[in-house]
Amino acid sequence: MTDIPATNPPSRKKRISRLFRDLCSSPLGAFSCFIVLSFFVVGIFADFITPYDPIKIDIRNKLTGPTRDHWLGTDQLGRDVLSRLIVGTKVALYLAVTSVSIALVIGTVLGMLAAFTNRWVDWALLLVFDTVRSFPGIMFALTVVALFGPSVNSIVAIVVVSTFPSYARLVRTQVMSLRNAEFIEAQRAMGASLPRILRLHILPNVIGPVLIVASMDVPLVIGVEAGLSFLGLGVRPPTPSWGAILNDGFTFIRNTSWIVFAGGLPLILTTVAFTSLGERLRDILDPKLRK
Amino acid sequence: MQTSYPVVQTQDLSIDFGAVRAVKNANMVINHGQIMGLVGESGSGKSTLANAIIGLLPHAASIAGGTLSFDGRDLRGFSPEQWQALRGREVSYVSQDPMSALNPSLRIGEQMVDIQHWSKGSLDAKLKRALYALEQVRMPNPDGRLNMYPHELSGGQKQRVCIAMAIMARPKLLIADEATTALDATLEVQIVKLLKELQADIGCAMLFVTHHLTVVEALCDEVTVMYHGDIREKGPVSDVFSNPTDDYTRSLLNCDPARIPEKCRRLPVMSDPTLKRLADPVLDKTRIDKTQDPILSINNLDVTFTKPRGMMDLLTGRAARRVEAVKDATLDVATGETVALVGESGSGKSTLARAVFRLVAAQSGEIRFENTDLLKATPEAMRKARNRMSMMMQDPIGSLSPRTTVGAAIVEPHLISGASPGLDLQQEAKRLLALVGLTEDFAKRYPHELSGGQARRVGVARALALNPRLVIADEPTAGLDVSIQGEVFNLLASLRETMQLSILIITHNLHVVRHLADRTAIMYQGQIVESGNTEEIIRAPQHAYTKLLLAANLQAQH
């Protein structure tokens, strides 16, 4: 067999770099890309770049505002806020990557299942998706925390269960509409097997919208963590997380508003960046298919 | 009625579409009560010109020069209020796609009352006017229709509603922009007849934009021919059509398969008007091999669609709804023969084709391909069969996977059937592209970068990849400009000569059938009502529906 990349469009690398260029073409897009990349970099190398030990307590120095030693000041136990924020990035990154990928995989599998099985199984699956969606998320979150104790993995479980239905529904809708598309019929007329059609013709068309949902889910994860940590049900202290920092800051908001202000910044930047990215992706993917 | 100004007058009118000049220095006059045909292929600028008269140019377009006046009034400086006063009262518009022209969330009556915004009458008076308009367009059950929603009406009825809305104010000018193009031939005939009667009744002028030359001949007094933004010719229809002075017009008329009475094996096309070759009966006879069994033999085929029962149906014990798409169909295609399956939308012809490839399930009957009954075939036998027959689907661009390049798509049949390891796919792609007259660089393009005609050729290339014995082509000429139709026709005609191909062509275009098909079968509501030698059927149709179909399609013949 020769080297025509049979049914694959120009090589992966070229497509990804082209995507990058499109994404970064607007100032907002470039900014978002930058933030997202920083998020990953800081999250991965967090432990190496903190100026101070994030959990080291130094009561004498508590609740200072920004100083030359502590750029973002200290919290009520004298811990350096900047270091805690940096390590908090690691936590956020772990949460984002784990929950989104698990939910994505579960949702895609179930969505495909729903699209290809008979009407009754499909109906039953839809019922499951609807039920999960109708379950008040916060109640579920509280119950999981009550069951398994507050921890990072509890948050992952909560987010996965809350978000997989949206992936499943999306995949199901996309696959169902593609199933009747004329080019799929042409494939069947040529005798292509189902696995082949799935792999080469359906999956590539489904991945786009799924990625968009995934990028919008990252802010959701971060939000859930912030909310739960705020209730004291999130990540266990003394591990710093953005939500925990906000919680601490809120308790002492009358003393210094600085912690809340600074603590919220990386959160806002990251969530806005991911959401903009998602919107950009949506704009890019759509007109391309429409000519 | 003494008026000094013509209804529409343009002088050196130019309209730009972004950087492109869509209409160049157009000079056109439409007089009161005159029916003007505006003819051209896609991209000629005819729709742009029509849209300018009613002030509905899209954002990207603007008038770049010249004058445009309606009944003596300069339209170029019109304010929104002036346009509002004009539209629906003095000028009205019927658009191409009746399916989407009506507001889906409002009843017909409500929309027709909305349109009478200029009238200060009571709601009752407005409803009466709407009712009268529906009666004028011969709408059955006009009273009931007023209360219905658009999705409850058929395509033809929706178009009648659109026309009724257009005539309610007894306008001075009615613009019909490809108003009949999307309709079946028999329906088109009715609507054209209706328009002619209405025009006589109301005395309005009409601007009829179309690329169907036969309709222009039947309906219009004057005709204007456009090409790439220029007006190439204008004048009374009878003059222009019998003695065109302009080259383009002449080619356009000569290349219309409808206007070529003799059967041809090559049709003239715009790029090469001398290409016309008459059919050779000897060649035709030798092409067909009647000594063997027919390569495709469909016998007593039944295809029924059952709408699955929903929850409520189960509870109320309602039976499932069934639609019999194909009833007891019998059809043969001999080796080397070209058979046409003709019918209008809903006749079941596409379903029959899809049944051959087992894309839909058949309830009973048999489909024999090269002596294998496809309906009872094992997956292995089916796979072998698919190597020797292929299908070209209706939507040229839609039938190609959007993320696959042309080059990859046309060699895909090799990959699916298990290509022989020595096969050089790149070479193969080149060969197939050359076969259908496309250059090598097309291999890198994506479906959305192709024109309709190019995509059609790619479909042919893909269908021929495995050197099939039988090709089923579903509406190969639909949606194409007349001259591109000729090119596709020539392609198929030459291929069947060189490759000894048997073709089953599914179409509603009787002109292509006339030139291309040896035998024809007419399908109506799932049943094959008549079949036989093409020339005989055309000369002496037996079935009532056949006669209707021929009359609607072959107007140019008399």
Next chain:
Amino acid sequence: MIGYAIQRIGVAILIVLLAITALFIMIQFVPGDPANVMLGPRATPELKEALRERLHLNDNVFVQIYYFFIGVLQGDLGADLTSNRPVVEILAEQVPYTAMLVLSILLVTLLGIPIGTYAAVHRGGAFDQISGVVSVSLIAVPPIVIGLYLILFFSVQLKWLPAIGAGEGSFGVIKHLILPTFAIGLTWIGYVSRLVRASVIDVLMQNHVKTARAFGIPENRVLRRYVLRVALPATVTVLGVSIGFILSSAVIVEILFARPGIGKLAYDAVISRNYPVVMGTVLASTVFIVIATTLSDLLNVMLDPRSREQNT
């Protein structure tokens, strides 16, 4: 139409049943013995056993569910484990506060519709670009953070608006509602305005709008009857589906602003293993969400005549 409504309501009831069952099953795994919690460590084993019998805690899950629903149908949701007050009573006290908050959020969210429509009609203009950036930012940031910042600016720094409690008297109540409402509402205004914008842009390009204009129908009428009427059903559907999120956010925000309502109630109940109250709050919120989703579905079918065909 009626058939569809019945079907939809049937499904809704089924969903509530399933949700409660799921919760019951989950609760089974929570460590801790309610009898212990209620009666304290000094109680005798017999007393504890008697209590367990009374609460059916020794029976399997399905029996418990059965008894629970019998109770529900009789209007009895059990009693608070510590105070012994009927759960129904407790709920009746707290639910109105949450309901008030959710309703005011919904009202505020409706502001997104004119914003999105204007942006769509004047696409590409200054308003569109600015509102686009603002909307995306609002959608992105979690309500808690917005709430915190709102408190920071309006309460702590500017001292304009209160941040704690629900307030007295109609004016006080409204003043106390403002910050919590906007903490969540801002996000949803952003979201709805983007949705509406996309929908309206889509509809503006459709043939029936062009036809309506071709007949000279006045532009504001076109906007109302030919654009919005066709574009809005999609937004309504999405809103209905999102009610669950609104409620979740409301619960967290209630705790942030120390307002009475289901939020604090549920939080305390879960922490103290006060099962009847937990069940009560979950039931109340699930029912609320299911009602909202069903209503929005039915509203959708009413607005869009075409979908009636598909669904019956």
